[in-house]
Amino acid sequence: MSTYWPWWAGAVGLAALTVGYTLATDRSFGVSGAWDRVLHWRRERELERTEEEFADEHALTAALVKAGADHFATLAAEPAPPHQSHVEPSSGPPDEPSAAEDPAVTRQRPAPLVTQAALLISIFLGGLIASLASGRFHLRLDMGPGFRNLVTANPVGMVVLLFAGGVLVGFGARLAGGCSSGHGLNGCGRLDPVSIVATATFFGAAVAVSFLLWKVI
Amino acid sequence: MRTRGGILLANIVTGLALGFTVTSIGFGDYAELNRMFTFQDPRMLLSFAGAIVIIVCVFALLRVRRTPGRIHAGVIPGAVLFGTGWAISGGCPAIPIIQVSSGYLPALVTIVGIVVGVRLCRWARGRHLRIDSGSCEL
Known part of the structure; x- marks a missing residue:
């Protein structure tokens, strides 16, 4: 008898946190993306600073354009009533809100770097709380009987395979543009074709390798 | 919640919930994971698939x-x-993080591997792989 959650509780839990995050931030979260940004924090910070400068420039440009338009409208629109002196709705570009107000622009900007680091640290704390609360926390130098029986019982072999597996996970997830949280929960939840293809592919590969480990190796 | 502080709070709450949930489901347990991928026990697969169905709805x-x-x-x-x-x-x-927090110390090696893999991928994409992933960066 498994002491883990029943399937429906797990489904509700994973769905609740994904939906909650999306509704709160209007973004998707992805753990491999968080790793990528945190590990390249110098470059990401530079990009954030550049973005902030551009955001300020946009605001400055918008203010200058508005001031100029007001000035010339006052000069040119003497015969017209004052309330018609501004840009007509049918002419020129449509009103553009500033970058800070435009939800589409906000969505396109990546989450701040510090929030990505917070996500990774919080995952650790959440896991620690769960393992302590359930009484499953136990410091050990192996990966448990499952790994020992199915993969290797040799400590050196274990270290080599865990490292190689980790490299494949890190490289593969970033090459595919997401992992089980980004593509799997967030992307498939939005019925995004690229996420459906990626999730089907990585599950298929994991199934094939797991059967090999179980039945052949 | 779309300010910097709001996003930070959302990431902390989501990270805590994600770590708690995947640990409680059993994703950190290698034997459970292998049983999922070999269809010996559909529990975790149903959790994942069920979550996607709920999210879609x-x-x-x-x-x-x-x-x-x-x-x-x-x-x-x-x-x-x-x-x-x-x-x-x-x-x-995410899993090696919760494996370490459950006491599986060798999972630190997996984390080192992920660090190497992620850095290697960005390096390779910048120099050798001409892949434009567009907006698909999760």
Whole structure:
């Protein structure tokens, strides 16, 4: 008898946190993306600073354009009533809100770097709380009987395979543009074709390798 | 919640919930994971698939905006590598973190591997792999 959650509780839990995050931030979260940004924090910070400068420039440009338009409208629109002196709705570009107000622009900007680091640290704390609360926390130098029986019982072999597996996970997830949280929960939840293809592919590969480990190796 | 502080709070709450939930489901347990991938025990598979079904329904009801990504050249090879690594090490990018927090100290090696893999991928994409992933960066 498994002491883990029943399937429906797990489904509700994973769905609740994904939906909650999306509704709160209007973004998707992805753990491999968080790793990528945190590990390249110098470059990401530079990009954030550049973005902030551009955001300020946009605001400055918008203010200058508005001031100029007001000035010339006052000069040119003497015969017209004052309330018609501004840009007509049918002419020129449509009103553009500033970058800070435009939800589409906000969505396109990546989450701040510090929030990505917070996500990774919080995952650790959440896991620690769960393992302590359930009484499953136990410091050990192996990966448990499952790994020992199915993969290797040799400590050196274990270290080599865990490292190689980790490299494949890190490289593969970033090459595919997401992992089980980004593509799997967030992307498939939005019925995004690229996420459906990626999730089907990585599950298929994991199934094939797991059967090999179980039945052949 | 769309300010910097709001996003930070959302990430902390989501990270705590994600760590708690995947640990409680059993994703950190290699034997459970292998039973899922070999269909000996559908419990975890149903958790994952059930979550996706719920999310799809809620997003459809709330009309959450879709931002479809492009299926670029890296998706399938990357997903194959990722799935292979997941089956071997028992860890997707979040799982080794909760394995360490459950006391599996060798999972630190998996984390080192992920660090190397992520850095290697960005290096290779910048120099050798001409892959434009468009907006598909999760």
